[in-house]
Amino acid sequence: MDDALVVLDDREDSAELLREAGAYASGADADLVLYVPLTESEFGDVVSALDEIGRVENKDYSDEEAMGIARQYAEGLADEALEGFxxxxxxxxxxxxxxxxxRVIEVAEDHECGHVFTLGSQRSPTGKAVFGDETQRLILNFRGYVTVKMK
Structure with a gap:
């Protein structure tokens, strides 16, 4: 259970989070599972962009090809961020x-990950780091280690 799940999104900090996870995995002789969840609105944005491309190319793109965009994003990010590891x-x-x-916990358990890396955000106007509700739930309910990178 040394493997780690890395929750990626479209924030710039994802590359740095991935490098930190790469350093962990390299030292622990662990594998990484890069998890790219697309919300319905994000998925809709990708489908709309593919529809526009399809109109120009006179081609219909499938939902699976839209999910392929998410996988390509993660692959490109990993190729760059994990270089040297x-x-x-x-x-x-x-x-x-x-x-x-x-869902993050479920994916981590399905892949036998004992560590989750995720991004947090600063919520307080005074600059005090306060985890969001989902990050708090992840920390409290995951049976392994959770590393939260604050932006």
């Missing part, structure tokens, strides 16, 4: 109604 990684792209800690 001797780490094996795989990608799980998922379509979700909304980002939920329960």
């Amino acid at each position: 001797d780490v094996e990684w795989s990608i799980v792209a998922d379509r979700v109604e909304e980002m939920a800690s329960e």
Whole structure:
């Protein structure tokens, strides 16, 4: 259970989070599972963009090809961020109604990950770091280690 799940999104900090996870995995001789959850609205944005491309190319794109965009994003990010690390990684792209800690835990357990890396955000106007509800649930309910990178 040394393997780690890395929750990726479209924030710039994802690359740095991935490098931190790569350092962990390299030192622990662990594999990484790159988890790319697409919410319904994010999935809709990708489908709309593919529809526009399809109109120009006179081609219809499938929902699976839209999920392929998420996998390509993770692959490109991993190729760059994990360069120099001797780490094996795989990608799980998922379509979700909304980002939920329960789903992150489920994916981590399905892949036998004992560590989860995720991004947090600063919520307080005074600059005090306060985890969001889903991050708190993840920390409290996951049976392994959770590393939260604050932006």
